[in-house]
Amino acid sequence: MITRRERIIELLSTTDVPLDVHQIALALGIERSDAQSLYEDLEHIAKSLRGKGKVLLMIPPTCKSCGYVFRDLSKPKRPSKCPKCRSERITNPQFIIEK
Numbered sequence: 001m002i003t004r005r006e007r008i009i010e011l012l013s014t015t016d017v018p019l020d021v022h023q024i025a026l027a028l029g030i031e032r033s034d035a036q037s038l039y040e041d042l043e044h045i046a047k048s049l050r051g052k053g054k055v056l057l058m059i060p061p062t063c064k065s066c067g068y069v070f071r072d073l074s075k076p077k078r079p080s081k082c083p084k085c086r087s088e089r090i091t092n093p094q095f096i097i098e099k
């Protein structure tokens, strides 16, 4: 039995382009409504890859209104509001695993 997290690692290790949680959900046949729970998996994956010569990279979310980039996120997530202009039009962070 291969676990959901192993499937995510496999997917993000083989993809050519970074993927957001909706694309990951689609690729793995996970319900769209369940896509938010992938952030928790990604957080665990980032920790579990440490020391294995691989790293989970996150393309940070950006504000579509003013271009603010959320560079200092401590966890994989999509912020709900821009701290600069208060807009809620924020892009999803995208993920890829590199060696």
Ligand SMILES: [Zn+2]
Pocket: 063, 064, 065, 066, 067, 068, 082, 083, 084, 085, 086, 087
């Ligand atoms: Zn903004």
